[in-house]
Amino acid sequence: MELRQLQLFLEVAKHKSITKAAESMHLSQPALSKSIKALEDELGMKLIIRTNKTSDLTDAGRIVLEYSQKMAAVLNEMKTTLNDITNLSMGQIDIGLPPFIGSLFFPRVMAKFHHAFPNIELNITEYGGARVVKSVEEGEFELGVAVLPIDEQQFDVYPIVEEEMKLLVYKDHPLATRNVVDIKELKDEEFIFYHEEFALNKIMRNQFIAAGFEPKILFQSSQWDLMTEMVAANLGVTILPDSICNRAFNTDLRVIDLKEDILWRLAVITKQGRYISNAGRTFIDFILKEPL
Template sequence: MELRQLRLFMEVAKQKSITKAAENMHLSQPALSKSIIALEEELGMTLIIRTNKTSDLTDTGKVVLEYAQKMNALQDEMKTTLNDMTNLTRGQINIGLPPFIGSLFFPRVMAKFHHAYPNIELNITEYGGARVVKSVEEGEFELGVAVLPLDEQQFDIYPIVEEEMKLLVYKNHRLASRKEVEIEDLTDEEFIFYHDEFALNQMMRDHFIAAGFEPKILFKSSQWDLMSEMVAANLGITILPQSICNRVFTKDIKIIDLRPAIMWRLAVLTKKDRYLSIAGKTFIDFILKEPL
């Protein structure tokens, strides 16, 4: 069994398609299929269910994927440790960012970081917050950014942002003239909500349930601009962080304070007990000093 075989298998699992995985890995489809078959023969188990449209993992395939991810993370950690020990001037950081957060805060910060440290390469992947957390735990990312609270027993946490969530309603909505709205007043409203993989989804659900109701969700989106445009079209209401509200430029939307206030707290996270590269430490130090 070779690590390259496991990387190819991981890519197939990620893409759920041998064809797409082969394209991403710059291999012919027969060559990739041959590698996966060889891995299956060596293990004596079927790892992938092949159909015309997709390539799904078997139960044994899921177990192999879990170990392949750990082995790949260990190899990356070994390379990083050796690079740091040899005092290389170059570095590389794999970062997981939720789309909301990435578009709001990071373009300017990353531009400044690149100017300050031009030889450190930032590899950024956008996932929903919950998936970012899981990917840091599994070793896919050296560090990520996610919404607090997080498990402090599993992760080292570096808070970077704290701001209020705001209610957005159409200009003629029954609540539009109010300066403040109690969460309980939203019981009968239809919401434009965040996709399930977003940490904001569960965070806001928890607040609604604590207030005694389950939100009526009309649409789900991963794009804050689309969510605000839906509000402007009088399709429903939504709740977004202050930083996003500051980018909503339309007279068709009223932005209202929520009571009690709901705070949106962001933090950089790294997995506890995992080696953190010099490049990673440098980035964390930089972002903690740089106002977002």
């Protein structure tokens, strides 16, 4: 068994397609299929179920995926440690970033960081918050940005943002003239809500359940601008962080305080016990000092 075979297998699992994985790795599809078949023959088990449209993992494939991810993380950590030992004036950071957060704060921060450290390459992947946390845990990302709370026994946490959550309604909504609304008053409202993979989905669901009801969800999205425009079209209400509400310039919207103290808290996270590169530590120090 070769590391290259496991790397190719990881790519197929990531894309759920041999064709797309081959394109990503700049290989021919037959060559990639041959490598996967050789791995299956060596292990004596089928790892991938091939169909016309997708390549799904078998139970054995999921086990191989788990161990392949661990091996890839260890290999990346070895390379990072060796690079730091040589005191190179360059580096690379793999960062997981939820789309909500990336569009709000990070373009300006990334630009300033790049100007300050032009030889450090930032590889940014956008995932929902829950997936970012899982990917940092599995070693896919050296750093991630996550919504708190998370398990601080597994991760080192560096807080960077704390904001209040606000209610967003259409200008003619019955609550539009109010300054403050109790979350219990939203029991019969239809919500424009966050996609399941976003940490805010779970956070706000728990708030609603604590208030005694399950939210009526009309539509789910991963794009805050689409959510605000749907509210402006009088399709429902939503609850978003203050900074997002401040960027919603549609005059048909009204922003209202919530009686409950619901906070949106963001942090840079790293896996506890993992070696963090000089480049990664430089980025953490930079973002903690740079106002977002």
